[in-house]
Amino acid sequence: MKQTIKVGYIGCGRRGRSILKECLAKMRDVEVKYICDASQQRMERATAHLLAGGAARPQFVTDYHEILRDPEIDAVFVMTGWSGRPQIAMEVMRAGKYVAIEVGCADTLEECFALVDTYEETGTPLMMLENCCYGRRELAALNIIKKGLFGEVVHASGGYLHYLNEGELFRDIDTAEIPHYRIGHYRDRNRESYPTHELGPLAKALDINRGNRMVRLSSFASKSCGLKQYAADHLGADSVWAKTEYKQGDIVNTIITCADGATILLTLDTTLPRPYYSRGFSIRGTKGMCYEDGNVFYFAGMPETRQNKGNEGDMMEQYEHPLQKEYRAATQEGGAHADGIDWLVCRAFVESVKAGTLPPIDVYDAAAWMAVGPLSEQSIAQNGAPVDFPDFTRGKWQNREPAAENKYALHTVIEDDSMPIFPKI
Amino acid sequence: MKQTIKVGYIGCGRRGRSILKECLAKMRDVEVKYICDASQQRMERATAHLLAGGAARPQFVTDYHEILRDPEIDAVFVMTGWSGRPQIAMEVMRAGKYVAIEVGCADTLEECFALVDTYEETGTPLMMLENCCYGRRELAALNIIKKGLFGEVVHASGGYLHYLNEGELFRDIDTAEIPHYRIGHYRDRNRESYPTHELGPLAKALDINRGNRMVRLSSFASKSCGLKQYAADHLGADSVWAKTEYKQGDIVNTIITCADGATILLTLDTTLPRPYYSRGFSIRGTKGMCYEDGNVFYFAGMPETRQNKGNEGDMMEQYEHPLQKEYRAATQEGGAHADGIDWLVCRAFVESVKAGTLPPIDVYDAAAWMAVGPLSEQSIAQNGAPVDFPDFTRGKWQNREPAAENKYALHTVIEDDSMPIFPKI
Numbered sequence: 001m002k003q004t005i006k007v008g009y010i011g012c013g014r015r016g017r018s019i020l021k022e023c024l025a026k027m028r029d030v031e032v033k034y035i036c037d038a039s040q041q042r043m044e045r046a047t048a049h050l051l052a053g054g055a056a057r058p059q060f061v062t063d064y065h066e067i068l069r070d071p072e073i074d075a076v077f078v079m080t081g082w083s084g085r086p087q088i089a090m091e092v093m094r095a096g097k098y099v100a101i102e103v104g105c106a107d108t109l110e111e112c113f114a115l116v117d118t119y120e121e122t123g124t125p126l127m128m129l130e131n132c133c134y135g136r137r138e139l140a141a142l143n144i145i146k147k148g149l150f151g152e153v154v155h156a157s158g159g160y161l162h163y164l165n166e167g168e169l170f171r172d173i174d175t176a177e178i179p180h181y182r183i184g185h186y187r188d189r190n191r192e193s194y195p196t197h198e199l200g201p202l203a204k205a206l207d208i209n210r211g212n213r214m215v216r217l218s219s220f221a222s223k224s225c226g227l228k229q230y231a232a233d234h235l236g237a238d239s240v241w242a243k244t245e246y247k248q249g250d251i252v253n254t255i256i257t258c259a260d261g262a263t264i265l266l267t268l269d270t271t272l273p274r275p276y277y278s279r280g281f282s283i284r285g286t287k288g289m290c291y292e293d294g295n296v297f298y299f300a301g302m303p304e305t306r307q308n309k310g311n312e313g314d315m316m317e318q319y320e321h322p323l324q325k326e327y328r329a330a331t332q333e334g335g336a337h338a339d340g341i342d343w344l345v346c347r348a349f350v351e352s353v354k355a356g357t358l359p360p361i362d363v364y365d366a367a368a369w370m371a372v373g374p375l376s377e378q379s380i381a382q383n384g385a386p387v388d389f390p391d392f393t394r395g396k397w398q399n400r401e402p403a404a405e406n407k408y409a410l411h412t413v414i415e416d417d418s419m420p421i422f423p424k425i
Numbered sequence: 426m427k428q429t430i431k432v433g434y435i436g437c438g439r440r441g442r443s444i445l446k447e448c449l450a451k452m453r454d455v456e457v458k459y460i461c462d463a464s465q466q467r468m469e470r471a472t473a474h475l476l477a478g479g480a481a482r483p484q485f486v487t488d489y490h491e492i493l494r495d496p497e498i499d500a501v502f503v504m505t506g507w508s509g510r511p512q513i514a515m516e517v518m519r520a521g522k523y524v525a526i527e528v529g530c531a532d533t534l535e536e537c538f539a540l541v542d543t544y545e546e547t548g549t550p551l552m553m554l555e556n557c558c559y560g561r562r563e564l565a566a567l568n569i570i571k572k573g574l575f576g577e578v579v580h581a582s583g584g585y586l587h588y589l590n591e592g593e594l595f596r597d598i599d600t601a602e603i604p605h606y607r608i609g610h611y612r613d614r615n616r617e618s619y620p621t622h623e624l625g626p627l628a629k630a631l632d633i634n635r636g637n638r639m640v641r642l643s644s645f646a647s648k649s650c651g652l653k654q655y656a657a658d659h660l661g662a663d664s665v666w667a668k669t670e671y672k673q674g675d676i677v678n679t680i681i682t683c684a685d686g687a688t689i690l691l692t693l694d695t696t697l698p699r700p701y702y703s704r705g706f707s708i709r710g711t712k713g714m715c716y717e718d719g720n721v722f723y724f725a726g727m728p729e730t731r732q733n734k735g736n737e738g739d740m741m742e743q744y745e746h747p748l749q750k751e752y753r754a755a756t757q758e759g760g761a762h763a764d765g766i767d768w769l770v771c772r773a774f775v776e777s778v779k780a781g782t783l784p785p786i787d788v789y790d791a792a793a794w795m796a797v798g799p800l801s802e803q804s805i806a807q808n809g810a811p812v813d814f815p816d817f818t819r820g821k822w823q824n825r826e827p828a829a830e831n832k833y834a835l836h837t838v839i840e841d842d843s844m845p846i847f848p849k850i
Binding site for chain 1: 576577579580641643645646647648650651654655674675676678680682685686687688690694697698699700701703709710711712713714716718719721723724725808809810811
């Protein structure tokens, strides 16, 4: 067990800087030895966060290979844009260093297989930093499911329900050095391009890759109207953005069927006006359910929860996961998120690196979740024809070893005597 | 224009009696001359409602053909169970009498075509009594859409989200003369068997069969666990109901693609515990949206609605449809539904019969909505393969005459100066 680790950090865009500022800069057992970006200015901004946290100045590199050559480095964070990330991650694995990748899709299925192959060849662990797996709601539900309180899980749904036109895609578009990379994806492709925030927690709830697997996917895109309409209304009907043809449908619904017969519904919803962010998280079991948009947790055996649309806050407190309790007790600082999801997911990675164990969200999870992008694109292009989901574990899902038994693992029953007793049926 | 009409009424089950009691018994321009049912007892119970309303005693018949032979009869209500209803409806049309059918699916696509063919041969109008088209929320949204306030409609969703195990399917199962007919359907079939409560209003919102049409459908069923689990827990693990194998998946999601590129998501959700009824009604446009489960109406041009999760009540009042206003002013009695949906849909039919005009929900609508049952069954049986949606209008959807211009029509812009002005963009 290492007391401290040295890391390299690739990608200092908005998201990359946020993780540095809110998480790594505050961790006394993590030394950021290198940061890497094409932009000197972005590296300076990132460094300011580290220095403010009392850390030493990291070395700046524009070629990440320099990081990989340093034998002192234990782990590397890959926080670049969607494309190219798998390629860098594979080089990191080949250099024998733990690798953490930011969430997102693969461009191609081949990339997903290559990640798995590289892991199996090198034995170097990869973790996807899917912060939403550590969300307060998601962890409470996982807790409830692992205790059997929802019964058998039959269906689960979620979405990335986040209006991006004004706050992200076209923000400062007239002055931006380069347009947001998502615009290019939306112009050129029609797919479920951002599934992991919802799919990650649902996959954990359904034991995907650990006793269950996703076997089939179908995906459907509505017409594409929201980007053009927004651009015409706000950037001018003659602007290049209003005249661009976008392939990306505004609402993409994807249905995944699992080996055990459970179904998963995912929704991408980012380019039509909506008033609030949601991950639309829902779990349906034979004995209970939860549903984010209804603010409800419900147990069939507890009739007193029946009319409690709006009881979610109470239930999340009653069934709060120990990690969330610990986080809340330790700090009120959650970075961008009040429930500390960035902090927790980074801790999960750091603890795995220190202990030399497998991370709780591993290369098989990452490959499967990232594969939704190219698979959905195939299905949409064929009017929603079902597409087989590759088994990236090559059969091992049926009897896989659990993740390392540290407290950040997402696969084990949480023992906590303070939890309420099993509801009656 | 007739001042009064004489009707025959076939089917005096729970739903049939409710419509008699809450609607027809109170309409002074409708004389129920016949009622028909296999059970004398049910006819007596139905009659009690009519007599209580001051009406004359109807004639009892067990063979509905007697009704069809009476030249005095203007219209016939067909309120029997799901199966066999189209057959009776066709006989009514051939007898030259307006026919109203209760909501539900066709068993087969052939039945849907036969309904359309019979209408085209006879010229006798049919109306499906889809009460939810007249719901307060649905009518307010229709009002907003027709005024253009949501912009272009891109996606719509809804569901029949109603836990039926305890309240309907297995209620009094030990003492019931015959089990609820839905149990047999759930044992023998796996399909979206009850789409019209949500699809009806969504189809009206999207101008289906009047400028737009449904071109393709895919349907996905989760495993089937809820019925067996409920029966084992409540009726005994050794009961016949716990030992029955049910084909019906607990959650069925169906995606329909329209000619204009809009998509519709339907969900059947009746056999897993859930704490409240919802139709999950949602409309997504380029300039606004509404969402039942979020209790929200949102207009992009009105930033003050942005954080108003929970503003639905206010917005439904502001944009209330004239029919709902009129209903609320006239009565506080809404039958089973506070917003008078049964009353309004029955009035829509009665007014069409009196005026000799086309009803607002006609045979093409009914055929298309009822076709979801057999089409979804086909798709589910093929792992969600897309199935072409027949064009029951045979091309006429591109340029169909609007429904008759009575105030119950669902296809025209509602002129009402008391409505709020168009939100700014």
